Structures are given as structure tokens and as C-alpha cells.
Amino acid sequence: MFKGSIPALITPFKDGQVDVSAFTRLVEWQIEQGSHGLVPVGTTGESPTVSSEEHKRVVEICIETANKRVPVIAGAGSNSTAEAIDFARHAKDVGADAVLVVMPYYNKPTQEGLFRHFEAINDAVDVPIVLYNVPSRTVSDMQVDTMTRCAALKNVIGVKDATADMARASLERLACGPDFVLLSGEDGTALGFNAHGGQGCISVTANVAPALCAEFQNACQAGDFIKALSIQDQLMPLHDALFVETNPGPIKYAVSKLGFGDGATRLPLAPITDVTKAQVDKAMRQAGLTQAAAAE
Numbered sequence: 506m507f508k509g510s511i512p513a514l515i516t517p518f519k520d521g522q523v524d525v526s527a528f529t530r531l532v533e534w535q536i537e538q539g540s541h542g543l544v545p546v547g548t549t550g551e552s553p554t555v556s557s558e559e560h561k562r563v564v565e566i567c568i569e570t571a572n573k574r575v576p577v578i579a580g581a582g583s584n585s586t587a588e589a590i591d592f593a594r595h596a597k598d599v600g601a602d603a604v605l606v607v608m609p610y611y612n613k614p615t616q617e618g619l620f621r622h623f624e625a626i627n628d629a630v631d632v633p634i635v636l637y638n639v640p641s642r643t644v645s646d647m648q649v650d651t652m653t654r655c656a657a658l659k660n661v662i663g664v665k666d667a668t669a670d671m672a673r674a675s676l677e678r679l680a681c682g683p684d685f686v687l688l689s690g691e692d693g694t695a696l697g698f699n700a701h702g703g704q705g706c707i708s709v710t711a712n713v714a715p716a717l718c719a720e721f722q723n724a725c726q727a728g729d730f731i732k733a734l735s736i737q738d739q740l741m742p743l744h745d746a747l748f749v750e751t752n753p754g755p756i757k758y759a760v761s762k763l764g765f766g767d768g769a770t771r772l773p774l775a776p777i778t779d780v781t782k783a784q785v786d787k788a789m790r791q792a793g794l795t796q797a798a799a800a801e
Contacts, residue, residue: 507686507705508542508726509541510539510542510705510718511542511578512535512543512707512715513544513548513549513707514547514549514550515531515551515760516555516563517760517765518769518770519766519767520767523563524765524767525566528566528765529566529570530764531712532567536571538716538719539716540575540718541575541719542576542578543578545564545567545580546563547707548642548753549756550563550580550753554770555771557588560580560592561595564577564599568600577601578601579604580607581595581604581626582606583609584612585609586609586622586625593629593630597632602633603634603662604630605637606635608637608639608643609643610643610644613644614645627658627661632660634658634660635662635664635686636652637667637690638667638690639665639690640667652677652681653680653681664677664681664685665690665707666687667691669694672701674698674702675702686704688704688705689703689705689706693741693744693745696721699722699725709747712759712760713759713763714743720736739793742788743791746788747759749785754774754776755781757770759794762789
């Protein structure tokens with residue numbers, strides 16, 4: 506159920522508020538373009554700076570608009586276990602297919618603390634849980650042994666692995682079993698991750714290049730890594746340009762060029778520089794997305 510190209514959706518803004526119209530159109534476009542699933546209010550959706558009310562409303566809009574055409578994995582992470590449980594309960598109540606729960610950030614829990622965090626969510630809410638391991642942002646890095654303990658919990662079904670460590674995919678697959686869902690969280694290394702047994706990517710780039718990202722993932726799942734490598738070469742400059750500055754600044758700018766939102770992020774993220782904009786523009790042209798934007 507959870508595989509392929511799954512965009513970690515931006516949360517578009519207009520005049521500082523969530524742009525409901527743009528977000529609804531973005532969800533529709535993603536489905537039309539072949540995305541295999543959707544993740545609202547993850548890191549790319551600016552979960553740290555949207556209010557709890559906005560967070561929940563964005564999840565609701567995504568689920569309502571998708572209308573079961575593709576699975577929705579709702580962002581439900583927090584460095585407060587109680588808040589993560591609240592987000593997970595809400596996601597379940599409004600019909601999410603699963604929740605994406607990031608490692609608790611800033612408070613730097615031990616491996617035992619990480620396990621107990623996910624155990625508490627597992628015990629409180631009967632909803633599939635995808636772990637989100639992104640140590641570059643959270644500092645907390647769930648080790649394979651801890652992930653194996655979490656995988657034994659009833660509701661933990663997989664991981665979004667954003668470590669960019671190719672060996673992790675093989676180690677996690679061997680430790681957690683063949684049914685454990687392995688999703689990359691890093692566009693640039695998703696090719697290698699899939700070759701190690703991964704089943705897809707929760708993607709930043711798919712916000713702006715959904716058809717190409719879906720085609721790339723379809724090729725990987727079919728074992729056609731020659732075709733996948735060709736698409737990777739087309740997309741790699743874009744993967745790179747979208748992280749010249751802190752995500753989601755560059756991707757929100759890119760998606761705004763397609764008419765979804767005004768490209769603004771919330772403080773403490775500053776507007777991206779003109780130099781970064783030029784790099785994103787160039788990478789979009791290289792990927793053939795300027796023509797795609799004009800056609801929409």
C-alpha cells in the first residue's frame with residue numbers, strides 16, 4: 506500500500522495564512538500526475554511553524570481531497586509524546602491511512618527514550634505508524650537495534666529513512682523483516698536505497714516533478730534500473746538545487762512557479778536568495794519542468 510513516489514507536500518501560504526485553494530489544487534495535481542501517496546504536514550509542510558489547528562486542518566483537507574484515491578500518511582510528529590499522540594488520534598479519526606512520526610527533536614532522547622516514545626504512540630492509537638529517522642534535523646538517530654524493537658510493536662509498519670546511508674536499507678530490511686516498509690527520505694540517494702530493497706521515497710522533489718518522480722519509482726519497482734538511472738540523471742540537478750538552502754524554501758519557490766502558493770515560508774526561515782532562485786530555475790529547465798509549468 507505504501508510504496509512508490511510519495512510527495513512530502515508543501516503547505517502553501519497566501520498573505521501569511523494557509524492557502525486552502527492552492528493546497529487543494531496541489532493535491533489534485535499530484536494524484537493526476539501519478540503520485541502513489543501523499544504526506545501532509547511533514548517537515549516540508551512546515552510542521553514546526555504551523556499551529557496545531559492549521560496542522561489538523563491541512564491533514565483534513567488532504568484526506569478529503571484525496572478521497573481514498575491514494576493513501577495519505579499524515580504527519581504526526583512532535584518532540585512531545587503527548588502532542589504526537591494527539592496528532593495521531595486526530596489523523597486516525599479523520600481517515601488517514603497511516604501517520605509519519607519523526608524522531609523527537611531538540612530534547613535528545615536516548616535509544617530507550619526513542620523506543621518508549623513510539624511505544625506510547627503505538628499503545629494509545631490504533632493506526633499504522635511510519636517512523637521518520639532524519640538525524641541531520643533531529644540529532645536523534647534511531648539505531649537498527651532500536652528500530653527492530655519498534656518493528657515488533659503492533660502498529661509500526663515501516664520507516665522513512667533520511668540518513669542517506671545506503672547500508673541502512675539492507676540492515677533494516679534484514680533486522681525488521683521483509684514486510685517492514687522501507688521508504689527513502691532523501692531524493693538524491695533514493696536510487697541506491699531502492700537497489701538495497703527500498704520500496705519508494707517520501708520525496709521533496711515530487712512536489713514540483715511528480716510525473717518524473719513517479720516514473721522513476723515505477724522503474725525501480727520493476728527492476729529497470731537502467732531507465733531509473735536515466736531519470737535520476739535528469740532529476741539530480743533539481744534534487745541538488747532544492748537543498749542549496751534549507752528545505753522547504755527552495756521547493757516552495759519552485760512550486761510557486763507552477764501556481765501553488767506564494768512561495769513564502771514562515772520565520773525563522775528567511776526568503777531564499779536570488780542566487781538560489783537562479784539555481785532552482787536552471788535545474789527546473791534542465792528537468793524539462795518549465796514547459797510543464799507553462800502547460801498547467
